[in-house]
Amino acid sequence: MRSVAHLAVRHAAALWSALRMACGDDAYERYCAHRAARHALEPALSRRAFYEDTQRRKWSGVSRCC
């Protein structure tokens, strides 16, 4: 019984993180993790600056279609 509950929780957690990833909800966390892994020297962008910059980049090119 415990293992079933455990499995359900694990699947729900995986689904949740996939959903967050799919719509970009965790983009800032991933950006920070990426910087930490590369030991970047320049200061990281704040959450807000990162969001604004991501949107600006995204909408400078063709990202929606007919």
Added chain:
Amino acid sequence: MLKKISAAVLAIVGAIAVGAVALHRHEPINALWIMTAAVCIYLLGYRFYAAWIAARVLSVDASRATPAERLNNGRDFVPTHRVIVFGHHFAAIAGPGPLVGPTLAAQFGYLPGTLWILVGAVLGGCVQDMIILLLSTRRDGRSLGQMARDELGPLGGFAALIGTLIIMIILSAVLGLVIVNVMKHSPWATSTVLATIPAALIVGLYLRLWRPGRVLEGSLLGVTLVLLALLAGGWVDHQPLLRPLFDYSAIALAGFVIAYGFCAAILPVWLLLAPRDYLSTFLKLGTVVLLTVAIVLTHPQIKMPAVTAFTDGTGPLFGGKVFPFVFITIACGAVSGFHALVASGTTPKLITNEADVRLVGYGSMALESFVAIMALIAATLLDPGVFFAINAGAGVVGASPAAAVHTISSWGYPVTVEQMQALANAMGERTLFARSGGAPSLAVGMASIFGSTFGRGLLALWYHFAIMFEAVFIMAVLDAGTRVGRFMLQDLLGHLWQPLGRTSWYPSVLLASALMVGAWGYFLYIGVIDPNGGVNILWPLFGISNQMLAGIALSVATGIIIKSGKARYALVTLVPLAWLALITTTAAWQKITSADSRIGLFAAADDLASKLASGALAPERAAVAPQLIFNQRLDAWITILLLTILWFVILDMARVCMRRLRGLPLRSSSEAPYQLSRLQGATAQAQP
């Protein structure tokens, strides 16, 4: 072994379903047959054709590091799981096109559209998307225009740029026209669509100021707000005091859409564009899932005949024979050149492994094609008489309801004024006559599917839900298209005078935005004053420009395949290219030279001019005639320009290929050099 058995089952089920679709002629067919045939064909295409192209033609190499890995910056270039890239890419390519095109093409009956959507997607559209995606992935995510310049020459690059700009203008105009026709004299639709703007602004502020980047929360808030707006719209519709505040003519609404487009292009993206896009993406994916479930549950009968008499070119929605016009009307859903711009934009920067291009490129397009099939089903399950009454312009069937039903019934598709009135009442509208553009009839079809699945009492609510859903993502495309068009114009203007090229210099922003909005706003305005509905002229023009762009993309692909020494596989892209060149040239030729004023643009202009000169026009039509005459000639010249661009690129590609085959020197390949992937699983995947 299991794979082989499943493939065999798929092939048998598919063959039975295709047989059923092809052999049902004089009795109604069930929509489930069409859906089953479609799904089997996509899966077979994916399982065999796409896999063969990936292995043989493209030599997809799972051990090769992609730009997402090599250039990983945690921002644009990010290795991403292929299912998530699939979702992103599908959300990016699937717009209103696959909903509107198949609905309009339903005037030929359900069969021509269905066959073209299936064959066109599996052998053309999906192939184009996958190949361009891989070619761009191998070139650090370069755009179609850059690849055309690098691989063919400056001419190809310039042609791609101009072609893209024209298609953006025509697309924005025709989509603007579609939502104007939805909103005119419909307080419920207008108030709901208007309310989505403050909803987007609130989400925009939420995501920037209060909870930066919490996209899920923001989207949930936004979807709740627009659903509330939908209910509020129904309430407004029943308030005698509020109702007139949202009751506008088409001209007024066109002015509003133009002003809105200008604001969206100059405001910061986080305020309006980005939040609106989150809303539209969630609504879009939700509705696609809902529609699939509803069609499977209700499995409605198709009431439109397989083939109607209008294949001879006399159709009321737009003039022209089934060949070539069904292939022009349905671009998105079968082959859409516009996708090549997305497949060479954001998506290649997310691909973790080259092997993912099959799912992301081929798979996303197959799913979009499936959406087109569902739109076709939703349009053809209406009584044909009702379908024509909603979609045919007043200039074709007569301005009064009595005249319209008389004309339509005389074609052999009986419909009565009472029937149309009852339908309009059920949908919560005053009238449904002459709402051309495809969106209203699609909404009626969707409402009847949803209504019979989830409760008939809510028809009006479902109708306006469908309307809002279409409007929200039409406006998202309008915003994004205007903005990209603005950047492209600034880039071009920068060559004339350098400061104009600075994308954040305000005078340049205002000038380029005004030029862009002015260009599509002009076509939108003309479409609104055109008594035939405007869509009959603009949609074929959009189709021709979209197929021209596909022609450019396939030319680039063919050129690269031949340059890489795989001429023996070049038919994979040459056959769809030849077909597109044939239909685009035939359609453009007929639009330019036909003496029939329902098809030929010059003929229509001359016809109208002679009627105007002889005084045969009613005063209100005579007032707008000079503008219509000018516009028809202008459209004819644009068609000539599009055709010229297409053939320039094809001939440029042929020149490059001839040089390659003769062993003459060429521009070197712009492919990034091979680098071994260090990502886990890449080398394991490489072993078959």
